[in-house]
Amino acid sequence: MTQTTPQTTDVVIIGAGLTGLTTAYYLQKNQKEFLVFEKQTRIGGVIHSTRENGFLYENGPNTGVVGNTAVVELFEELEQAGKCKPELAGKNVNKRFILKNAKWECMPLGPKDAITTPLFSLWDKFRILGEPFRAKGKNPNESLASFVKRRMGQSFLDYAIDPFIGGVYAGDPNYLTTRFAVPKIYNLEQNYGSLIGGSMKKPMKEKKTELEKRVNRKTFSMEGGLGNMTTALYESAGKDKFVLGANNIQVQPTNGGFQVSYENGAGESLVIHAKKVISTTGAFVLEETMPFIEKDLLRKIDSLIYTKVIEVALGFNRWEGIKLDGFGGLIPSKEKRDILGVLYMSSLFEGRAPELGALLSVFLGGVRRQDLMLLNDEGVRQIVEKEFKALMGVNRFNPDFIKIIRHNHAIPQYGPDSAERFAAVEELEKMYPGLQIGGNLRGGIGMADRIKQGKELAQTAL
Numbered sequence: 001m002t003q004t005t006p007q008t009t010d011v012v013i014i015g016a017g018l019t020g021l022t023t024a025y026y027l028q029k030n031q032k033e034f035l036v037f038e039k040q041t042r043i044g045g046v047i048h049s050t051r052e053n054g055f056l057y058e059n060g061p062n063t064g065v066v067g068n069t070a071v072v073e074l075f076e077e078l079e080q081a082g083k084c085k086p087e088l089a090g091k092n093v094n095k096r097f098i099l100k101n102a103k104w105e106c107m108p109l110g111p112k113d114a115i116t117t118p119l120f121s122l123w124d125k126f127r128i129l130g131e132p133f134r135a136k137g138k139n140p141n142e143s144l145a146s147f148v149k150r151r152m153g154q155s156f157l158d159y160a161i162d163p164f165i166g167g168v169y170a171g172d173p174n175y176l177t178t179r180f181a182v183p184k185i186y187n188l189e190q191n192y193g194s195l196i197g198g199s200m201k202k203p204m205k206e207k208k209t210e211l212e213k214r215v216n217r218k219t220f221s222m223e224g225g226l227g228n229m230t231t232a233l234y235e236s237a238g239k240d241k242f243v244l245g246a247n248n249i250q251v252q253p254t255n256g257g258f259q260v261s262y263e264n265g266a267g268e269s270l271v272i273h274a275k276k277v278i279s280t281t282g283a284f285v286l287e288e289t290m291p292f293i294e295k296d297l298l299r300k301i302d303s304l305i306y307t308k309v310i311e312v313a314l315g316f317n318r319w320e321g322i323k324l325d326g327f328g329g330l331i332p333s334k335e336k337r338d339i340l341g342v343l344y345m346s347s348l349f350e351g352r353a354p355e356l357g358a359l360l361s362v363f364l365g366g367v368r369r370q371d372l373m374l375l376n377d378e379g380v381r382q383i384v385e386k387e388f389k390a391l392m393g394v395n396r397f398n399p400d401f402i403k404i405i406r407h408n409h410a411i412p413q414y415g416p417d418s419a420e421r422f423a424a425v426e427e428l429e430k431m432y433p434g435l436q437i438g439g440n441l442r443g444g445i446g447m448a449d450r451i452k453q454g455k456e457l458a459q460t461a462l
């Protein structure tokens with residue numbers, strides 16, 4: 001048997017999604033010795049862009065938010081190195097629609113819109129004036145639904161937060177815990193006693209560094225698709241540091257480090273010794289990769305629920321439906337439709353569809369409708385056709401291009417068991433110095449969170 005990879009290294013990273021790639025990028029930048037083991041034969045994890053028949057579509061996330069300094073720094077570095085170029089969404093990005101009584105309504109952007117919108121009840125519009133004076137919540141595990149009802153009212157929950165959570169988490173606000181799922185909202189109440197008051201006072205109180213000022217919270221993709229971002233990280237970290245198509249990866253602690261065994265693409269069993277191991281996979285993978293974790297501790301970590309999502313990329317050479325001048329539309333669960341929402345990708349970014357055409361991303365399933373995962377492609381197509389005829393002004397549903405992508409572990413749901421999970425991860429890392437458990441089981445679900453965590457994992461390893 002010939003071993004082509006070295007037999008020792010400083011750091012082993014498991015998983016070459018955005019988290020693992022960012023960690024690898026920063027280890028490389030600091031000249032640390034490392035290897036990345038990835039089960040698939042390509043890098044990027046759920047991020048994957050494809051060009052086909054004049055359309056450029058995403059198979060995973062479609063857009064991210066420039067939401068922290070780690071994103072700003074990384075994008076500036078990659079762009080300066082000529083590796084990839086972030087593309088910010090066009091100016092109609094703030095125009096977002098919410099479905100009410102089968103009609104798309106604009107999401108209010110300011111106080112004036114909030115008064116006139118038909119989305120919220122008159123009673124809640126009055127009630128909102130009292131929001132700054134409402135008492136702080138005392139339950140640290142309060143669900144998001146209870147939090148929003150308490151502070152803003154039922155109609156804000158039904159026609160703002162519920163569709164927003166459907167769009168971001170494909171989740172249920174009754175299950176998600178405010179403190180873990182939307183910590184910014186939780187902290188506004190805890191630190192300022194009010195969401196409205198806190199949003200106004202926070203920027204005045206905070207002194208921002210030059211770098212922090214560049215956190216513009218704008219919506220991003222990359223020129224040529226998000227896949228160009230993961231490719232840029234792969235190339236910058238050094239392609240020779242990646243073992244792709246690595247099967248049955250198993251970590252075992254040894255004296256002063258870890259033994260990592262795996263099978264390469266040819267089915268050969270290989271072993272490598274590392275001082276440190278960083279896992280960046282989902283929680284559901286740990287039982288397989290870390291068999292040494294004591295069962296009770298593991299259950300607290302891998303009990304994390306991941307919702308399933310079906311994503312449908314739809315391309316039209318000539319779009320004849322409703323005007324697509326915005327970000328897209330989200331659908332509240334109260335409306336009882338069979339899709340979660342639609343993103344107008346070709347309205348946000350250049351070159352996604354032919355000139356008179358459109359590229360849309362449609363999402364189905366989520367916590368609301370896990371049953372839809374059982375449908376075959378024809379079943380999914382029929383649902384999308386029915387909903388497009390009802391909601392998107394399409395008389396004849398004849399897309400020139402349709403791609404159906406199923407995600408069995410799409411988005412982790414940070415529910416009431418999160419505190420116990422985070423404590424278990426900390427305990428595990430203390431028991432095995434040199435082991436770091438990253439990935440979206442903690443630290444946030446969005447791409448910006450993954451970049452931030454990837455950088456932190458590298459800093460700890462350094």
Ligand SMILES: Cc1cc2nc3c(=O)[nH]c(=O)nc-3n(C[C@H](O)[C@H](O)[C@H](O)COP(=O)(O)OP(=O)(O)OC[C@H]3O[C@@H](n4cnc5c(N)ncnc54)[C@H](O)[C@@H]3O)c2cc1C
Nearest residue numbers: 015017018019038039045046060061063064410445446447
């Ligand atoms: C449908 C969908 C839509 C989304 N939309 C958005 C959005 O609009 N905005 C946003 O900011 N974020 C969005 N996200 C979230 C965002 O895509 C993720 O947070 C991010 O891409 C996750 O990166 P990761 O590296 O943590 O995980 P992953 O991308 O899951 O990478 C983990 C890697 O580990 C590998 N792996 C698994 N098991 C093993 C094993 N046994 N051995 C070795 N390797 C293994 C996997 O193959 C994978 O490459 C979306 C996610 C999905 C699924």
